[in-house]
Amino acid sequence: MEIFGIWLAAFLTLSIYSFLYRDNPFYRFAEYLFIGISVGYYIVIYIHQGFIPFAWEPFWAAVKPFWPGIPREAGWIGLIKLIPIALGLLFFGGLSPRHTWLIRYPSAVLVGFGSGISIPLMLQTFIFEQTRGTVEPFAAINAGTLSPWGIIEAVLMLIGVACTLTYFFFSVEHRGPVKWLSKVGIAFLMIGFGAAFGNTVMGRVALLIQRVDFLLNDWIGMIIGWLGTIF
Amino acid sequence: MLDKLMNMDRRIVFILVALAVIIPTKLRVNLPISVSEPTQKLYDYIDNLEADSTIMIAFNYGPAGLPELHPMGRAVLKQCFDKDVRVIGVTLAPDAPTLANTLMEEIAQESGAVAGKDYVFLGYRPGGSLVMLGMGTSIASVFENDYNGTALAEIPIMENITNYDQISLLVDFASGNTTEGWINYANTQYNLQIASGVTGVIIAQMYPFLQTGQLVGLIAGIAGAAEYERLIDAPAKGMQWINIESFVHLLIVGLVILGNIAFFIRNRQEE
CATH class of the missing domain: 1.10.287 (Helix Hairpins)
Structure with missing residues (x-):
């Protein structure tokens, strides 16, 4: 079974890479197979990890006491579990143009809960903490505890933040000093994008290396070993 | 021309x-590999943990993130098991459970770690931010069983673990933006220490959190994995691949x- 798996993986890898030459049936077969398997896998996972434990089981637990022939152990209170399930079902209103308005109710609950939980935390995480991180080194400079390189870093960071924010400040026309500040901001943005692009290249090349490593060592290595046992 | x-x-x-x-x-x-400060910080943090401390590792990647994140996951797990630091594995990615469980079992076998006593893999739960917030109150309220279906109450490693208060560190191996979620919902809300190992695509997004101390350390892509392998003195795929890279x-x-x-x-x- 393992040998079959290696051969299949090698065939599919080569089929996908064959697109680098030109589009072809092998590539399309591998692509459609990947999409089909992915969709099937995700549906099964979501049914088993999402629908059954969070919708079906609570639903069954709520209605079970009212099923004919089953003693009523739990009271009406168990039916409260049906409220979130019913709200979730309202999303299916989107399937019918006449009932699309039903989506507003679960959406309102989601947005309300999400905003209530996330907004204070996001302000703290992404605004207050980042502002502290930008200005805190200046307290260390004032206390004389920052190294010369640390001072350069702190000043550069403050310039970068101020200029980049200026670039995105559209309430003032970008003329005179504002224009120059925003140009410096663009330079910082480009450096940031360059770093992100370089890291992305590193990540993508790592994917290629892993596949080549598999083809050379696992697949061809297996074939060589197999030939070695014959001759 | x-x-x-x-x-x-x-x-x-x-x-x-x-x-x-x-x-x-x-x-x-074999080219020389120098260790960057963010990788060193994570190594030092785990190295300074007392034996029998517990850390949580979130394996938030599927097969597409495997080449970069598996080597670093392997290295961090090996360091933890060698230091007798207990590991609780979780995932928020639906395509990660098999990869993560296999990796944990493989490294545990190499290091002699015992399932249920030294490590446990709780598996996948949908919900993202709700899972992160829920575990801050009670891990058992989110994961009733581990990946193999054993009730949490019957797993020795979970005996004294209720929520994040008993977790010394969370390491998020991520190919998406889950690290920002952990910082937002687990660090800011519950003061859980967070470290991260990420794919090349999102490294640049992580540096602001290092500077503020919201991340205690960062393993950056395959280069970071190679650095970590060098730190634990266990050369593997990371060191081999970064040379090719x-x-x-x-x-x-x-x-x-x-x-x-x-x-x-x-x-x-x-x-």
Whole structure:
């Protein structure tokens, strides 16, 4: 079974890479197979990890006491579990143009809960903490505890933040000093994008290396070993 | 000549890249690896933990993130098991459970760690931020069983673990933006210490959190994995692949320089 798996993986890898030459049936077969398997896998996972434990089981637990022939152990209170399930079902209103308005109710609950939980935390995480991180080194400079390189870093960071924010400040026309500040901001943005692009290249090349490593060592290595046992 | 260079068939570049990967793979080149500060910080943090401390590892990646994140996951797990630090594995990615469980079992077997006592894998739960917030109150309210279906109450490692208060560190191996979620919902809300190992695509997004201390350490892509392997003195795929990667980077830099030279020469000729 393992040998079959290696051969299949090698065939599919080569089929996908064959697109680098030109589009072809092998590539399309591998692509459609990947999409089909992915969709099937995700549906099964979501049914088993999402629908059954969070919708079906609570639903069954709520209605079970009212099923004919089953003693009523739990009271009406168990039916409260049906409220979130019913709200979730309202999303299916989107399937019918006449009932699309039903989506507003679960959406309102989601947005309300999400905003209530996330907004204070996001302000703290992404605004207050980042502002502290930008200005805190200046307290260390004032206390004389920052190294010369640390001072350069702190000043550069403050310039970068101020200029980049200026670039995105559209309430003032970008003329005179504002224009120059925003140009410096663009330079910082480009450096940031360059770093992100370089890291992305590193990540993508790592994917290629892993596949080549598999083809050379696992697949061809297996074939060589197999030939070695014959001759 | 210039026109030929500017209109070069892209498939020639593909062949050059393939050669830049295949030749070093067979030659087994060993280039020096220096350890960056963010990787060192994570290593030191785990190294300074007392034996029997518990950390949580979130394996938030599927097969596409495997080449970069598996080597770093392997290295961090090995360091934890060698130091008798207990590990609770979780995932928020639906395609991660099998990968994560197999990796934990493999490293545990190599290090002699015992399932249920030294480590446990709780599996996947949908919900993202709700899972992160829920575990801050009670891990058992989110994960009633582990990946194999054993009730949490019956697992020795979970005996004294209720929520994040008993977890010394969370390491998120991520190919998406889950680290920002952990910082937002677990660090800011519950003061849980967070570290991260990420794919190359999102490294740049993580640096602001290092500077503020919201991340205690960062393993950045395959380069970070190689650095970590060097720190724990266990060379594996990370160190092997980063050597190959260096050759491809050299080729890409060369091609970029060549393309720019040709571009500027042609511009000058047109003027």
